[in-house]
Amino acid sequence: MTVYFTTPAILLRRVDFGDNDLILTFFSPTRGKISLIAKSARKNGKRFCGALDLFSAFEIVCSTGAGRLPVLQESTIKHPFCQIRSDFKKTVYTSYFVEIINNWMEPDVAQPQVYDLLYQVLDRLDRSDLPDELLSIVFQMRLMIISGFSPDFSACGLCHIEMDCLNGRRIGINFAKGGMICSACNSAVSSLFYLSMGTIKQLQWMGCGNWNKIARVRFSAQSIRESLEFLEAFVPYHLGKETKSLSILRQLRNEKVKNEVNSCRKSI
Numbered sequence: 001m002t003v004y005f006t007t008p009a010i011l012l013r014r015v016d017f018g019d020n021d022l023i024l025t026f027f028s029p030t031r032g033k034i035s036l037i038a039k040s041a042r043k044n045g046k047r048f049c050g051a052l053d054l055f056s057a058f059e060i061v062c063s064t065g066a067g068r069l070p071v072l073q074e075s076t077i078k079h080p081f082c083q084i085r086s087d088f089k090k091t092v093y094t095s096y097f098v099e100i101i102n103n104w105m106e107p108d109v110a111q112p113q114v115y116d117l118l119y120q121v122l123d124r125l126d127r128s129d130l131p132d133e134l135l136s137i138v139f140q141m142r143l144m145i146i147s148g149f150s151p152d153f154s155a156c157g158l159c160h161i162e163m164d165c166l167n168g169r170r171i172g173i174n175f176a177k178g179g180m181i182c183s184a185c186n187s188a189v190s191s192l193f194y195l196s197m198g199t200i201k202q203l204q205w206m207g208c209g210n211w212n213k214i215a216r217v218r219f220s221a222q223s224i225r226e227s228l229e230f231l232e233a234f235v236p237y238h239l240g241k242e243t244k245s246l247s248i249l250r251q252l253r254n255e256k257v258k259n260e261v262n263s264c265r266k267s268i
């Protein structure tokens, strides 16, 4: 028996299939990750209303039956996020977010909070509402909180002394223990990632989910760098793999630093 369903969805991945078709992976609030086939989508560009561009948000209508891949029947574009696709850095950040979602989210499991997070972050990235780096910090922190992998910044993971009782400006974080380790305990664990107390407080703000509060946080350049280095190690650790887009993002940052050094040299 064929069943039809309609859902908002963001296009995560598209792969050519046969001569005419596409296999598409969407992320939706009600069904999580969905893979489906878009028949004749390559042969006839007008088959679906609006281009099936990556990272765009759609309203899709699909048909599904036992033991076969759902079929895309109709798609209506809701938000093309054009500014993201016309800016290389925004495209790479989006690829990173989408790669995490594609690798992490279970198929056919409702994820309304994660969908809302991805949509909100892409919308703000598209409007340049907040700096790209800050949006990446918000996306990663919120995703960790929603998924139950939030780093524990409240107390030492071994002796449970509360963070507010700690002295010192830099706090060790152990990924396997999932959070901070106080200086009295840090000889008991092998690897620690150090964050300043100020960065930890700001990361907690960024994970709050309240965009008005987030817009008021003033990050120093050093704190942004420290937060990104931490999250881009912590998230892949829990994901169990490095994403391809993260290495492109790092190359892009290295190029930027090299260019800045070269332009400084020229101006001396």
Ligand SMILES: [Zn+2]
Pocket (backbone or CB within 6 Å): 156, 157, 158, 159, 160, 161, 181, 182, 183, 184, 185
């Ligand atoms: Zn301790």
